[in-house]
Amino acid sequence: MVTKSITVPHANYKIEAANDKLAALENIDLALASLGFSLKENDWETWKPILEADRVVEKRQERRYSKGDFEVFYGVLYQSGNMGYIRLSFYEHDKRQFSKEGIALYYQLKNELSNRGLVHLPETPEDVKAARPVVSPEEFNKQHPLPSLNEKAGYLALIALSFLIYAVVIIVPGWLLIRKVAAIFSINTNGRRCVFILLAALVLFPAPMPMSMFGPVFLVPGVLMLPFVFGLPEQFIHFITLSVGFTLVLSCVAALWLIKPSPNNALHRTSR
Structure with a gap:
């Protein structure tokens, strides 16, 4: 059986980290923990048979936090370059679209990050070209309507x-x-x-x-x-x-x- 692919609801944050990236990463971890997210065990070894060596290294450096059906993750190694920002991905599993609870949690985390002095950056043309758009839950729901x-x-x-x-x-x-x-x-x-x-x-x-x-x-x-x-x-x-x-x-x-x-x-x- 071949079926149509279903995209997991996901949104993003783009956090300014040009001056002190380590401090920004620490504040992100603290913000997630304060909202009840727990750090998940890294399952990078399960990806070894299907990913190239450099991608496996990136997976090994990933940090994933979960709270029920919600997940937030970022790659520490990927963020270590001189990009000037940190990109977080926010997922809600087992849904076709973001629920009201998911939208509320997304903005709750966004406010918590801001309260810790972290600055949210807007999307740039370079983000779009690199297939790294900054998408909100509402934008995702609009782009992926429920089937008729x-x-x-x-x-x-x-x-x-x-x-x-x-x-x-x-x-x-x-x-x-x-x-x-x-x-x-x-x-x-x-x-x-x-x-x-x-x-x-x-x-x-x-x-x-x-x-x-x-x-x-x-x-x-x-x-x-x-x-x-x-x-x-x-x-x-x-x-x-x-x-x-x-x-x-x-x-x-x-x-x-x-x-x-x-x-x-x-x-x-x-x-x-």
Whole structure:
């Protein structure tokens, strides 16, 4: 399944730091802590397989703060150059747009930074050219409106079609292969059905694999995603749980259809 990418709501701050960058960084940390943000553990090692060495170094220097669904981060190494400012990114996860709470928190943090003597700089043409615009939550919401009813219907149709294609291309051939595997076991029909159901549910359940950091996603057999499951977001774990359960139910029906009692067993029951 390939779906349209969804941009995580994000806004920015551009803080003047031409004179004393270290003091500015310290005040930023204090402002975040005063509003209940907590410093997150740096997960830079998870990026090593997919990023170039210099980008990994930047990730290692990142500082990320979180408060519920909200996250603020900046790169210490990236800010160490002679740019004269510090750029912060403000995110609200699990939303299509900034909520009222997110907008309020954005300006609360902006005021807290100002109260600590930090100066907010305006966006410049150089920021736009470098794809580093200074965006407010209201501007993000305006640039990324919620989908219309027709767009939602089209997206649901795309999802349904994607799962149908996945079933035809992956699940049905997988069932036929697993039926042959279950036939290897010298057990009764119900036992082979149980083996079939468990293998099908654990191997064939669909899981979304992001094709890039912010989408789109592609449906793959869930067994391929199991090595990464513990480092994935909670919402992904919930989807995996539902996917396994739904595949388990479908596989129960398929087991009754694909695995029939052998003629020898039927003859044996008749003779008794």
